[in-house]
Amino acid sequence: MWSGVLVYAENYGRGLKSSVFELLGKASELRTRLGGLVYSITLASEEVDVHAEELIYYGSDKVLVYRVPKELLPNQLVHRDALVDSVKALKPKLVLISATPWGRSLGPRVAAHLKTGITADCLDIYVDENGDVVQVRPAFTGNVIAHIKTLRTPVIATVRPKVFPMPEPDHGRKGDVLCMKLNIPGNDVAGVRVLGVAREKLVKLSEAEVIISVGKGLRSREDLRLFEELAKALGGQVACSRPLVDVGWMERDRQVGFSGNVVRPRIYIACGISGAPQHLAGMRDSEYVIAVNTDSSAPIGRYSDLLVVGDFYEVIPKLVERIKELKSKL
Amino acid sequence: MNIVVLIKPTPDVTKVRFDVERGVVDRSSAELEINQFDLYAVEVALLIKEVLGGSVTAVSMAPPQGERALRDAVARGVDKAILLTDGRFAGADTLATSYTLAAAVRKLGGYDLILCGEKSVDGDTAHVGPEVAEHLNVPHAAFVTRVVEVSSNKVVVESDYGDAYYLLELQLPALISLSRPVVFRDRVVEPRTPRLGDVLKARRARVEVWDAYYLADVADLEGFGLAGSATRVVRVFNVFEKDRNSITVSGEEGVDRILEVLRSRRLV
Structure with a gap:
């Protein structure tokens, strides 16, 4: 049986x-x-x-x-x-x-x-x-x-x-x-031919341990540098919510949410992300969630372990600065 | 090119209520609309038709009020709309749903390409597309992020395998399930907004209604609905937020706190 x-x-x-x-x-x-x-x-x-x-x-x-x-x-x-x-x-x-x-x-x-x-x-x-x-x-x-x-x-x-x-x-x-052993008729198995790898993934977010995610509060594409710097310092990856993919500033590979990637990193830092159900579905199982948001009543607050009320344009550069200070002391 | 688009009429998940007692969606709590992912399938179907000619047929399996989603598809430019509706279709899991949709496609006959969204916003399985392909014994590609080329006998697509995007050539007839965002040739697909005139016209358009007996010559009635389903939902819960000990801080203290967390996890 x-x-x-x-x-x-x-x-x-x-x-x-x-x-x-x-x-x-x-x-x-x-x-x-x-x-x-x-x-x-x-x-x-x-x-x-x-x-x-x-x-x-x-x-x-x-x-x-x-x-x-x-x-x-x-x-x-x-x-x-x-x-x-x-x-x-x-x-x-x-x-x-x-x-x-x-x-x-x-x-x-x-x-x-x-x-x-x-x-x-x-x-x-x-x-x-x-x-x-x-x-x-x-x-x-x-x-x-x-x-x-x-x-x-x-x-x-x-x-x-x-x-x-x-x-x-x-x-x-x-x-x-x-x-x-399998009985295989030929290279063109049942009407499918694999022509090869079209593109590599930029990043595998589902495997990332630290994710710094940014939402539509981002003012320009160039400002992503801010997050890249923090990600580099923490050995993490930069991600985003859907609006940034829709405007073409970020690739789908970096989108967290229902129609993107479902992630469970050790630390998830959500910057300027309000917490739409679509986004929450992709990150709610993260081990520790830090949210940086100007609105203390944003839904993301309920899904966070630490909510920092403030503008990420101020908080993140300060954070990067402090990490640099720490590292230079080592 | 005869194209079939599989459309799931779904409630807006941000508005819908879920009846936890009965384990079902309270369908009266939100109107049914075209599943977000299927909107892209409709659009790609129309773009292919613009290039190769032919016709686009939309097929839905839904309760009678699912007709609203099909009228939306007609307003967008679909040539024909078919609603599979019957009490015998109710309670279907992905196996029975895909079996029923495959039966309808077989009944239509003469199809070249079947398109659908990668998954639905309510069921979220991504399984129905590949299962339809298996029932019809045709090749499929799932999580398609780009339709590179399509001709009268084959389609070339980029499919997300997880580690990389692979380029696949499928002989037609075939099924592809589309991701979002999706590219058609070199253009990022954006579902069109139907014109008011077309919306009004679609209100009077004919939506064919097919019941279980209509499919009796191409399928086994036992394969439909709850009877044809291999799974049963035994319990349903609302998700309550994980009990996070949320601390709220502001300004300079915020930076200190974040650093503390990072340090306790040995990230700095």
């Missing part, structure tokens, strides 16, 4: 996503209630070493590696075929996929293929008193939280990165690695 947890280890040619290890940690925890094994499946090109051992150190009992030609690795339909193949072979109760853009595009194709349910962008997964898997996810631009059960098997969920803690690897852990 259906048992165990299968973790899809995302790799489309740029290495394993670190969020895969978070999924393995959760899978090991859930397995004690669900029974069965922790499996992982990954795809790799024939030319490079795979990270099968690493997947075992982080909790996999069995790793399925599908070898495919390098040029097909970024083709999602090849991953669909491999994941469907592995689900049919292993019959896991639960399939976990990282809720990256790639995962949120691949997961639903696999679910629809298997005619089963999929829950998007989960913040938690637990097993209830009946032994059922319950998936917890936000909806309505983050305004409500829903608990969802899947009536069919397997249960498929995409999980938001950085929600589950990174487990400690056990380098002595043993497991099985199986090499799998």
